[in-house]
Amino acid sequence: MLEDKNPQRTSLEELGEFGLIAHLTQNFELKHLSSVKGIGDDAAVLDFASKMTVVSTDMLVEGVHFDLAYMPLKHLGYKSVIVNLSDIYAMNAMATQVTVSIAVSNRFPLEALEEFYEGVAMACKLYKIDLVGGDTTSSTKGMIISVTSIGEANQEDLVYRSGAGPNDLLVVTGDLGGAYLGLQVLEREKEVFKVNPSSQPDLEPYAYLVERQLKPEARKDIVELLYNLKVKPTSMIDISDGLSSEVLHLCKQSGVGCNLFEDKIPLDPSVISTTEEFQMDSTMVALSGGEDYELLFTIAQKDFDKIKANPNLTVIGHMTGETEGAHIITRANTKIPITAQGWNSFKS
Numbered sequence: 482m483l484e485d486k487n488p489q490r491t492s493l494e495e496l497g498e499f500g501l502i503a504h505l506t507q508n509f510e511l512k513h514l515s516s517v518k519g520i521g522d523d524a525a526v527l528d529f530a531s532k533m534t535v536v537s538t539d540m541l542v543e544g545v546h547f548d549l550a551y552m553p554l555k556h557l558g559y560k561s562v563i564v565n566l567s568d569i570y571a572m573n574a575m576a577t578q579v580t581v582s583i584a585v586s587n588r589f590p591l592e593a594l595e596e597f598y599e600g601v602a603m604a605c606k607l608y609k610i611d612l613v614g615g616d617t618t619s620s621t622k623g624m625i626i627s628v629t630s631i632g633e634a635n636q637e638d639l640v641y642r643s644g645a646g647p648n649d650l651l652v653v654t655g656d657l658g659g660a661y662l663g664l665q666v667l668e669r670e671k672e673v674f675k676v677n678p679s680s681q682p683d684l685e686p687y688a689y690l691v692e693r694q695l696k697p698e699a700r701k702d703i704v705e706l707l708y709n710l711k712v713k714p715t716s717m718i719d720i721s722d723g724l725s726s727e728v729l730h731l732c733k734q735s736g737v738g739c740n741l742f743e744d745k746i747p748l749d750p751s752v753i754s755t756t757e758e759f760q761m762d763s764t765m766v767a768l769s770g771g772e773d774y775e776l777l778f779t780i781a782q783k784d785f786d787k788i789k790a791n792p793n794l795t796v797i798g799h800m801t802g803e804t805e806g807a808h809i810i811t812r813a814n815t816k817i818p819i820t821a822q823g824w825n826s827f828k829s
């Protein structure tokens with residue numbers, strides 16, 4: 482459905498593996514002192530001096546995690562890095578390096594990989610990340626991407642999923658459900674396009690949702706904000722699978738329960754209007770839709786005054802004793818146990 486903006490097709494065999502790597506990575510410069518050695522040797526060398534090193538990896542498989550029918554490769558490159566950085570920020574750490582590994586079949590020309598690396602480069606530039614390595618190989622079918630992100634933090638600043646206590650406030654950044662609805666919109670347009678390839682989709686009313694799906698951002702700004710506000714969360718996680726499953730992770734790993742208030746869940750107006758159009762429940766979408774990459778964290782009550790004025794942060798509930806369980810308090814004031822309906826179960 483997306484126009485092929487790159488009519489030129491150079492086969493990967495023409496370059497050979499080493500030529501390809503050199504070509505794709507030629508414009509990446511190292512920005513961090515901790516990046517002692519980047520691309521070009523057998524391994525990268527990093528030096529974090531007295532800081533703790535934080536590492537996270539994600540794998541993205543074509544047909545499972547992304548669909549190139551509506552995902553431009555540049556966006557895919559960007560998103561592949563962003564979703565990994567999100568995990569580093571969720572540790573209250575600062576991301577500093579990534580490695581990017583790709584496997585592609587011979588249906589991908591050089592120009593496609595150039596586009597992908599444009600997106601990688603844009604994410605690295607905006608988030609001040611060094612690309613320090615990766616691997617390039619072939620696949621029999623489709624594209625597989627693996628990104629490893631590396632970050633640093635002072636030991637005392639690290640935040641785990643396990644530190645929440647009873648009475649802590651439950652806080653979420655940004656708004657929820659947009660990325661999932663963006664995917665629904667794109668899937669719908671893909672079906673329309675299959676039937677009528679000359680149709681021009683009007684995605685304008687859904688611009689925010691589609692952007693949330695195709696070009697998510699990681700909340701580096703929140704880690705910096707909390708640092709400046711002198712608020713250290715007691716626990717934290719990023720929202721990749723939907724609010725409900727992430728809340729349950731915090732509860733389980735911290736040994737607490739929680740009360741989450743439906744009417745407090747932050748929703749963009751376009752999420753509300755589009756759930757009406759799709760005849761979905763906006764709360765369900767926020768709870769079970771995925772890929773918002775917002776941060777979910779708990780803070781001690783004494784820190785409430787420091788965060789309450791910030792429009793990026795919404796208190797959506799509080800933690801309780803473990804025996805009380807995890808519940809959502811609905812608008813009708815009924816108390817319903819939270820169940821982990823991840824992304825997949827919600828889709829099917």
Ligand code: ADP
Pocket residue numbers: 502506519520521522523524525581582583612613614615616617
């Ligand atoms: P090796 O055979 O030792 O694994 P490679 O030829 O795969 O070495 O890689 C050579 C260098 O290029 C290494 O520094 C590696 O990290 C880097 N590299 C390989 N593929 C990529 C890629 N897709 N993106 C970024 N760096 C890469």
Ligand code: MG
Pocket residue numbers: 615616617
């Ligand atoms: Mg290699």
